[in-house]
Each structure stands twice: as C-alpha cells, then as structure tokens.
Amino acid sequence: xxxxxxxxxxxxxxxxxxxxxxxxxxxxxxxxxxxxxxxxxxxxxxxxxxxxxxxxxxxxxxxxxxxxxxxxxxxxxxxxxxxxxxxxxxxxxxxxxxxxxxxxxxxxxxxxxxxxxxxxxxxxxxxxxxxxxxxxxxxxxxxxxxxxxxxxxxxxxxxxxxxxxxxxxxxxxxxxxxxxxxxxxxxxxxxxxxxxxxxx
Amino acid sequence: xxxxxxxxxxxxxxxxxxxxxxxxxxxxxxxxxxxxxxxxxxxxxxxxxxxxxxxxxxxxxxxxxxxxxxxxxxxxxxxxxxxxxxxxxxxxxxxxxxxxxxxxxxxxxxxxxxxxxxxxxxxxxxxxxxxxxxxxxxxxxxxxxxxxxxxxxxxxxxxxxxxxxxxxxxxxxxxxxxxxxxxxxxxxxxxxxxxxxxxx
Numbered sequence: 001x002x003x004x005x006x007x008x009x010x011x012x013x014x015x016x017x018x019x020x021x022x023x024x025x026x027x028x029x030x031x032x033x034x035x036x037x038x039x040x041x042x043x044x045x046x047x048x049x050x051x052x053x054x055x056x057x058x059x060x061x062x063x064x065x066x067x068x069x070x071x072x073x074x075x076x077x078x079x080x081x082x083x084x085x086x087x088x089x090x091x092x093x094x095x096x097x098x099x100x101x102x103x104x105x106x107x108x109x110x111x112x113x114x115x116x117x118x119x120x121x122x123x124x125x126x127x128x129x130x131x132x133x134x135x136x137x138x139x140x141x142x143x144x145x146x147x148x149x150x151x152x153x154x155x156x157x158x159x160x161x162x163x164x165x166x167x168x169x170x171x172x173x174x175x176x177x178x179x180x181x182x183x184x185x186x187x188x189x190x191x192x193x194x195x196x197x198x199x200x
Numbered sequence: 201x202x203x204x205x206x207x208x209x210x211x212x213x214x215x216x217x218x219x220x221x222x223x224x225x226x227x228x229x230x231x232x233x234x235x236x237x238x239x240x241x242x243x244x245x246x247x248x249x250x251x252x253x254x255x256x257x258x259x260x261x262x263x264x265x266x267x268x269x270x271x272x273x274x275x276x277x278x279x280x281x282x283x284x285x286x287x288x289x290x291x292x293x294x295x296x297x298x299x300x301x302x303x304x305x306x307x308x309x310x311x312x313x314x315x316x317x318x319x320x321x322x323x324x325x326x327x328x329x330x331x332x333x334x335x336x337x338x339x340x341x342x343x344x345x346x347x348x349x350x351x352x353x354x355x356x357x358x359x360x361x362x363x364x365x366x367x368x369x370x371x372x373x374x375x376x377x378x379x380x381x382x383x384x385x386x387x388x389x390x391x392x393x394x395x396x397x398x399x400x
Contacts, residue, residue: 044258047257047258048256048257048258048259049249049257050250050256056248056250057247057248057249058244058247058248058365058368058370059248059370061368062368062370062381062383065381066383069390069400072400073390073393073400165258168258168261168262170258170259170262181262181265183262183266184386186384186386186387187386189389190269190273193273200269200272200273
C-alpha cells in the first residue's frame with residue numbers, strides 16, 4: 001500500500017466540502033488512503049492578503065453561483081449557508097481532539113460537521129453546535145466542549161495550520177499526492193489521473 | 201447554428217493561452233463558433249485588489265508549477281516567459297484593429313502572439329514585436345504600429361474591457377455559453393458538458 005494522500009481543508013470552504021464528498025473514493029480506487037487535515041485559511045489570508053471568494057468584488061456573485069453549480073455537477077447536497085464565511089476554529093479543534101483517539105471517527109465528525117453547515121445551515125463556528133454534533137456520533141458532549149478550550153488542542157491546531165502552510169497549502173481543498181500539490185476541487189480529476197498514471 | 205460562445209482572455213495569462221488552444225475545438229464539436237475578446241485584467245485588479253497569481257505570496261510557486269503541469273496535460277507547448285506578467289495593451293489593441301476588418305485573421309494574430317510570448321519568450325508588450333508578428337501574417341507592419349496609437353483603437357480596448365467586466369468577467373480565461381459564466385481553464389470540461397447537455 002502506497003503512502004496516504006493528504007487532504008487539507010477549511011470548515012468554511014464550500015469547495016472543501018464538495019471535495020470531502022469525493023476524495024476518499026478517488027483515493028480508494030488507486031489503493032490509497034487519505035489523511036484529513038482541517039486548517040485555518042484565515043492564517044493564509046493574513047500572509048497573502050486574499051479574501052474569501054464571496055467577499056471579493058466582482059468574484060462574489062460568480063463564486064456563489066459556481067458553488068451551487070459544482071455541487072449539482074457532483075450530486076452533492078448543498079444549501080448556501082446563512083452565515084458565510086465562519087471561523088473553522090472550533091470544529092477544527094474538535095476534529096484534532098477526536099483524531100488523536102480515533103481517526104475514523106474524526107473523519108466521520110468532519111463529514112457530519114460539513115453536512116451540518118452546508119446542508120442544514122447550522123453555525124458550526126459555535127462550540128455548542130459542534131458539541132451537539134459530536135454527541136450524535138457517540139462522543140461525550142461535555143468532553144468535546146472542554147477539549148475545544150484545552151491549551152494543548154489550541155496549540156495543536158496552530159501547529160497543523162503552520163505545517164500546512166509551510167508545506168505549501170494555501171487554499172481549500174488542497175491535496176498532496178506524495179509531494180505533488182493540487183489546489184482546488186477542480187483539480188480532483190487531475191489527482192485521479194496522477195494516481196492512475198504516476199504523473200505527466 | 202446557435203449563438204457563438206464568448207471567450208475573454210488577457211494576453212499575459214498562461215491559463216488564457218492554454219484555453220486558447222482548446223476553446224474552438226470544444227465549441228466546434230457542438231456546432232458553435234467562438235468570439236474572442238482580449239481584455240485587460242489589470243482593470244479588474246484595480247477593482248478587486250487581486251494580484252496576478254505569480255505575484256501572490258504562497259501562491260506564486262504553485263502557480264508556476266501548475267501552469268507547466270497544465271500545459272503538459274493538454275499537450276500545449278509552454279515555456280515560462282522571462283518577463284511575467286506583461287501589459288496586454290499593445291497586442292489587444294492590434295487584435296481589435298485587425299478584428300474590425302477580418303475576424304479570422306484577428307484570431308490567427310491572437311494565437312500567434314500567444315505563441316510568441318508563451319513558447320518563443322518574445323515580449324509582446326512591445327509594439328515593435330507586435331508589429332513584427334503581425335507582418336508574418338501579411339498585415340502591414342507600419343499600419344499595425346500606427347493603429348496601436350490611434351485614439352479610436354485605444355478607446356475601443358477600454359470599452360471592450362469595461363464591457364467584459366460589466367458582463368461579469370474577472371479572470372482569464374472567462375467563457376460565457378449564452379449567459380452562463382465559466383472562470384478558468386479548469387472549467388473548459390464543464391463548458392464542454394454544458395454545451396452537450398444544455399446545463400445541469
């Protein structure tokens with residue numbers, strides 16, 4: 001079995017959400033697994049002065065249209081959230097807290113959080129909502145709530161974000177196949193082809 | 201025959217160049233023609249404070265890698281130009297000057313200018329180079345040179361750029377199929393599918 005591929009995403013990112021519905025199936029076809037890495041695009045935007053797409057003049061209306069069109073193309077349920085963007089701090093912290101004990105449950109938590117935000121219009125920047133959602137997966141509600149305030153978990157998310165940026169990630173989704181970087185949901189077909197062919 | 205599709209591009213854009221090698225073949229498959237519209241992304245960047253990809257912190261190295269990888273994927277000759285980005289003013293003016301007399305030659309001129317910049321590393325922001333290149337297509341060299349300084353042609357490019365932005369274009373390439381907008385070389389597969397299916 002080859003090295004897992006790495007999937008970086010921000011919980012507020014529609015293209016990250018769409019990619020989350022596709023990436024494991026693509027990897028599995030080629031005998032690979034996927035390591036999921038939520039991180040904070042806000043830290044990227046501090047360095048490169050970009051803004052989230054919906055907030056960019058001229059780009060905003062198109063971005064919203066393209067999120068919805070892309071979701072339909074890939075048959076992914078999608079409802080534009082009332083609040084957009086939101087902070088990914090709380091859901092990302094919860095993810096890493098769970099991840100250190102059970103990687104599969106952490107991935108399920110990420111998928112459930114994404115669905116809560118992009119299908120059910122729940123505000124997953126709110127720690128109470130995150131804890132409610134974690135509880136539906138059998139995770140301890142108050143344990144999740146206090147974990148999101150633990151200094152070690154706060155530090156962990158900072159470290160993961162710094163490591164992602166140091167490796168070259170600056171968007172969501174951002175995928176590395178071995179060390180080959182791919183930015184964007186619209187690069188997943190190339191990820192598929194790269195895995196099939198070993199590159200071009 | 202249905203309405204032509206509209207292809208907006210900036211002469212300094214690698215993805216615009218790659219798309220220029222693909223767009224007509226995609227349209228022809230579906231019984232469509234393509235209207236080409238060079239415009240100035242600099243005017244967009246003034247409004248939305250974006251910068252060309254190679255100049256964005258974190259993004260630059262990836263962008264350069266992705267230009268080359270995309271060119272290989274689509275089997276398009278590509279050599280990263282010594283000067284990047286450049287102003288598209290002179291080649292765009294020459295394009296519109298030719299276009300008003302002969303649309304097919306204007307398209308050939310655009311393709312030849314793109315090739316000069318992205319394959320032969322010639323600086324097509326230089327009016328002398330543009331006139332040399334126009335001459336290889338049988339266009340009058342000194343006529344091309346003086347056209348690029350004509351007030352009516354200068355005004356024409358401004359008007360085309362304003363019209364592109366008013367319609368919603370903000371990148372290169374940017375394609376409209378009827379009024380459906382598609383941003384990026386990586387959306388051309390969707391353009392193909394949209395033309396085949398009428399949308400989704």
